[in-house]
Amino acid sequence: MKSILTGLLATLLVALSFYVEDVNSVAVMSVDLGSEWMKVAYVSPGVPMEIALNKESKRKTATMIAFREDERVFGEDAQIVAAKHPTKSFQYLVDLLGKSIDNPIVQLFRKRFPYYEIVADEERNTIAFKFNDGSLYTPELLLAQILIKSREFAENSAGQKITETVITVPGYFNQAERKAVMQAADLAGIKVLQLINDYTAVALNYGIFHRKEINDTAHYIMFYDMGASSTTATIVSYQNVKTKDRGFVETSPQVSVLGVGYDRTLGGLEVQVRLQNYLATEFDKLKKTENSVFNNPRSMAKLFKEAGRVKNVLSANADHFAQVESLLDDQDMKIPVTREKLEEICADLFERVTAPIKMALTISAEETDQVEKSEELLKEDVKPVHEDPEQPAKPEDEKVKTDNETKSNDKTSNQTETKVEKKPTLTVLKEPISANQDKFGPQELTGSCELWSNVIKIK
Ligand SMILES: Nc1ncnc2c1ncn2[C@@H]1O[C@H](COP(=O)(O)OP(=O)(O)O)[C@@H](O)[C@H]1O
Numbered sequence: 385m386k387s388i389l390t391g392l393l394a395t396l397l398v399a400l401s402f403y404v405e406d407v408n409s410v411a412v413m414s415v416d417l418g419s420e421w422m423k424v425a426y427v428s429p430g431v432p433m434e435i436a437l438n439k440e441s442k443r444k445t446a447t448m449i450a451f452r453e454d455e456r457v458f459g460e461d462a463q464i465v466a467a468k469h470p471t472k473s474f475q476y477l478v479d480l481l482g483k484s485i486d487n488p489i490v491q492l493f494r495k496r497f498p499y500y501e502i503v504a505d506e507e508r509n510t511i512a513f514k515f516n517d518g519s520l521y522t523p524e525l526l527l528a529q530i531l532i533k534s535r536e537f538a539e540n541s542a543g544q545k546i547t548e549t550v551i552t553v554p555g556y557f558n559q560a561e562r563k564a565v566m567q568a569a570d571l572a573g574i575k576v577l578q579l580i581n582d583y584t585a586v587a588l589n590y591g592i593f594h595r596k597e598i599n600d601t602a603h604y605i606m607f608y609d610m611g612a613s614s615t616t617a618t619i620v621s622y623q624n625v626k627t628k629d630r631g632f633v634e635t636s637p638q639v640s641v642l643g644v645g646y647d648r649t650l651g652g653l654e655v656q657v658r659l660q661n662y663l664a665t666e667f668d669k670l671k672k673t674e675n676s677v678f679n680n681p682r683s684m685a686k687l688f689k690e691a692g693r694v695k696n697v698l699s700a701n702a703d704h705f706a707q708v709e710s711l712l713d714d715q716d717m718k719i720p721v722t723r724e725k726l727e728e729i730c731a732d733l734f735e736r737v738t739a740p741i742k743m744a745l746t747i748s749a750e751e752t753d754q755v756e757k758s759e760e761l762l763k764e765d766v767k768p769v770h771e772d773p774e775q776p777a778k779p780e781d782e783k784v785k786t787d788n789e790t791k792s793n794d795k796t797s798n799q800t801e802t803k804v805e806k807k808p809t810l811t812v813l814k815e816p817i818s819a820n821q822d823k824f825g826p827q828e829l830t831g832s833c834e835l836w837s838n839v840i841k842i843k
């Protein structure tokens with residue numbers, strides 16, 4: 385079994401191709417809605433699959449909104465505001481969707497970012513940010529504005545209006561969380577064609593670009609995705625299956641999601657917060673000023689940003705300096721940090737890294753006796769593949785791509801004629817549905833998604 389570490393970029397492109405068949409000459413977009421980063425793609429006549437670039441010509445954009453005077457800003461601009469006015473910038477909103485104020489994820493958010501005033505929205509049993517002027521903004525409303533921005537990226541790239549989208553959600557999202565995403569899209573005036581579980585999008589993408597490897601014997605792939613806020617391991621099988629859907633026997637490749645394990649609070653963000661707090665403690669110890677850096681939101685926001693940078697540097701280097709000019713009361717900070725130190729302060733997090741894999745394997749083993757003992761599988765042929773969102777996807781099977789490319793590049797011709805001529809490459813027979821989708825209330829922070837229906841057919 386191969387273990388694949390993969391991002392979601394480009395995977396929705398594949399998912400999108402399902403829909404273009406039905407929407408003659410209309411462009412459709414997709415949003416890989418990560419808690420920290422979003423990636424936008426679109427399909428339009430003459431353009432089978434394309435990633436939309438943002439204002440800075442980048443393929444991923446911080447899932448963030450900030451208010452600069454009376455203006456709303458997004459992405460990199462919002463990151464700049466965050467360092468100066470942390471209470472006016474909002475990130476990790478996806479984590480907050482559809483939750484009441486006593487939800488452990490909301491509590492964790494408040495602990496990590498104590499400078500916001502978060503109040504209960506009693507009527508909806510959710511939360512809202514209270515601004516200085518007393519106005520209330522729900523995470524759904526803020527996310528709606530981000531989605532409007534994502535549509536702008538897609539429209540600018542596609543050169544036409546877009547009203548419909550596919551959005552990824554974490555597979556463990558329950559019904560209230562999914563409804564909140566739908567509500568945000570509704571507020572944005574964007575029609576959601578489908579919410580797709582993020583691991584399904586990844587599995588489809590992998591299957592389509594490795595079609596030649598799919599044969600009569602099931603082979604198993606694990607996808608391991610550690611994002612900013614959460615970690616998910618998914619085990620799928622790919623196999624040619626005989627079907628009689630169209631009245632005659634035919635063989636079609638299928639992907640089945642066999643098991644999903646997750647940890648909703650394990651991810652890069654927690655590492656960053658740990659490092660931020662370590663730097664704050666070390667700075668206070670230096671007693672450069674009588675005030676504690678912990679009490680100053682702006683200083684803590686600067687430390688958060690610097691902790692993110694240093695964390696990334698330390699994944700490729702053994703040591704580095706964390707430095708912030710004029711951190712507090714005109715005092716600079718320059719503190720050396722080793723990777724060893726970072727590993728020490730995150731030791732308990734690393735211990736949690738394999739739990740989602742074990743959970744996914746346990747569920748898979750119940751689904752099929754083909755998946756052998758989890759301990760053995762964990763040792764086998766682990767081949768990490770990291771997808772760089774800034775690089776275009778490199779399909780192994782170029783033919784798959786050409787097969788799907790539309791023959792019509794004429795965007796100006798008759799609307800009904802200008803459409804993607806080829807059949808979509810993939811058809812989702814059934815979307816994997818997590819058992820959590822039925823639940824409205826709080827749920828476990830770690831667990832496995834039990835799948836009701838889990839077959840995806842690749843045409
Ligand atoms: N080089 C790196 N070293 C360590 N962590 C990284 C590196 N690059 C990105 N990260 C972390 O990965 C997380 C983002 O994961 P990603 O899957 O891109 O976002 P999302 O969870 O929003 O989908 C962040 O916590 C980020 O700091």
Ligand SMILES: [Mg+2]
Nearest residue numbers: 391392418611
């Ligand atoms: Mg992600």
